[in-house]
Amino acid sequence: MDGQEGRRWRVPPKVVGVKCAAVVAVGALAALSGGDSQRLLLAGAAALGLAAVALRDLLAPVRVAADREGVTVVTGYAGHRRVPWDAVTAIRVDERRRLLLHTRMLEIETADDLHLFSAFDLGADVHDVADDLYHLRARTTR
Numbered sequence: 001m002d003g004q005e006g007r008r009w010r011v012p013p014k015v016v017g018v019k020c021a022a023v024v025a026v027g028a029l030a031a032l033s034g035g036d037s038q039r040l041l042l043a044g045a046a047a048l049g050l051a052a053v054a055l056r057d058l059l060a061p062v063r064v065a066a067d068r069e070g071v072t073v074v075t076g077y078a079g080h081r082r083v084p085w086d087a088v089t090a091i092r093v094d095e096r097r098r099l100l101l102h103t104r105m106l107e108i109e110t111a112d113d114l115h116l117f118s119a120f121d122l123g124a125d126v127h128d129v130a131d132d133l134y135h136l137r138a139r140t141t142r
Contacts, residue, residue: 006067007132009122011057019054023047063121064108066133068140073108073115083110085140091133093126106130 030043060078064071070084090109094116095102106126108115122129 006065007136008062008065009117009124009129010062011121012123015120015123016054016057016061019050019057023050023054026050063117064106064129064133066136068136071108071133073117075113075115081113083108085137087111088137091130091137093130108133 026043026047030040030047033040033043056078060074060080062072063074066072070082071088072080072082075081087110088108089111090107092107092109094105094107104119104126106117106122106129108117117126117129119126
C-alpha cells in the first residue's frame with residue numbers, strides 16, 4: 001500500500017516499549033519475592049498476563065489497514081481478516097461515559113462480526129481513523 005492508496009494504523013512503538021518494560025519490572029518483582037509464595041504467584045501471573053499482551057503487540061502491531069479494495073483487521077490473538085468494502089455494514093465511533101471514564105472505540109461492523117479498536121490499538125484518535133475509513137470507502141463505492 002502506498003501513502004495515497006492505503007492507510008495503516010498500528011500500536012505505537014512507545015506503547016509496546018512500556019508494556020515490555022512492565023513485563024520486566026513485574027518479572028523482577030516476582031524474582032525478588034524473597035520466598036513469599038503469595039507475592040511470587042501474584043507477580044508471576046501479572047508478568048505472564050503482561051507478556052501475553054506485549055507479545056500480541058509485537059506479533060500483530062498493525063490493527064487496521066485499509067485500501068481501495070477493503071479493510072484488513074486483526075482478529076483473535078494475532079490473526080488478520082481481509083474484508084472487502086461491500087461486506088462492511090458500518091463504521092462508527094462508540095463513546096461512553098461512566099463515572100470518571102470516557103471511552104471511545106472504533107467499530108467496524110460486518111454481517112457476522114464486530115471489530116473494536118481503541119486509540120491505543122490504532123495510535124490515532126478513533127474519530128480521525130473513522131473519517132479516513134469513510135473517505136477510503138467512498139472513493140471505491142462511486
